[in-house]
Amino acid sequence: MRKSDWKIVVVFLCGALAAISLSAWQSPPAFDLKASIARGKAIYNTQCVTCHQEQGEGMKDIYPPLAKSDYLMANKARAIGMVVNGAQGPITVNGAKYDNEMLSTDLTDQQVSDVLNYVRNSWGNKGAAVKPEEVAPQRKKKAE
Ligand code: HEC
CATH class of the missing domain: 1.20.5 (Single alpha-helices involved in coiled-coils or other helix-helix interfaces)
Known part of the structure; x- marks a missing residue:
């Protein structure tokens, strides 16, 4: 050479x-938030849309909104707990009262993080990423 x-x-x-x-x-x-949001949209449209509606607007007096929901955005851990364990009893979302029931889901940790990343980053919401490893600690805990 x-x-x-x-x-x-x-x-x-x-x-x-x-x-x-x-x-x-x-x-x-x-963590790829964009990819998680995209997967979450598909989950939302099969598992959540019937109640919380296409634009996350909910249904007056029956299903609380997710779009610009102060309740959803205030507490990430609480939102995770509600999606995995379900929720019931009186809650106030954006000043309006709801007293209804949401059933628990059988979504995997990753699916829960995906669907929450979608709803927490759609319709005017902007939230920190929910990672799959944040989901397990909320399983079996009672939602507040
Ligand atoms: C059968 C109807 C129904 C379905 C399906 C449903 N929810 Fe709910 N959701 C409710 C009701 C009713 C409440 C309020 C429960 C209460 O009164 O304590 C609620 C509350 C919530 C809240 C907290 C309140 C708020 O508006 O911020 C979040 C977050 C939420 N749901 C997310 C989801 C996600 C994500 C899915 C899909 C995986 C889903 N829900 C599917 C009925 C439903």
């Missing part, structure tokens, strides 16, 4: 090393 060829080899190796260390530095991959 000529001297100039070695230079090319060295430059190539440095590049490869940089790429490897960069990918190692990037892992574990960051």
Whole structure:
């Protein structure tokens, strides 16, 4: 090999090393909120839409709204607990009272995080990501 060829080899190796260390530095991959929201939309449209409605507006006096819901956005853990365990009894959402029942779901931890990421980031809502590992601690706990 000529001297100039070695230079090319060295430059190539440095590049490869940089790429490897960069990918190692990037892992574990960051939580992909966008992908979670997209999966959550599909879950919402099969499991929640009949009551909470297409735009999350709910139904007056019967089903509370999720769109711009102060109740939903105020407490992430409580919302997780309600989706996994169901909820009943009087609650106040955006100043309106509801006293009805929501059944528990059999969604997986990831599905619960997905559907909550969708509702907490739709219709004007903007909330911090709900990660699957935040779901398990809320199972079997009574919703407040
Ligand atoms: C059969 C109708 C029904 C379905 C289906 C349903 N909910 Fe509910 N949801 C309710 C009712 C009723 C309440 C209020 C319960 C109460 O009065 O304590 C509620 C309350 C809530 C709340 C808290 C109150 C608020 O408006 O912020 C959240 C969050 C919520 N539901 C999310 C969901 C999600 C997510 C799904 C789908 C996985 C879902 N619900 C499916 C009826 C339903």
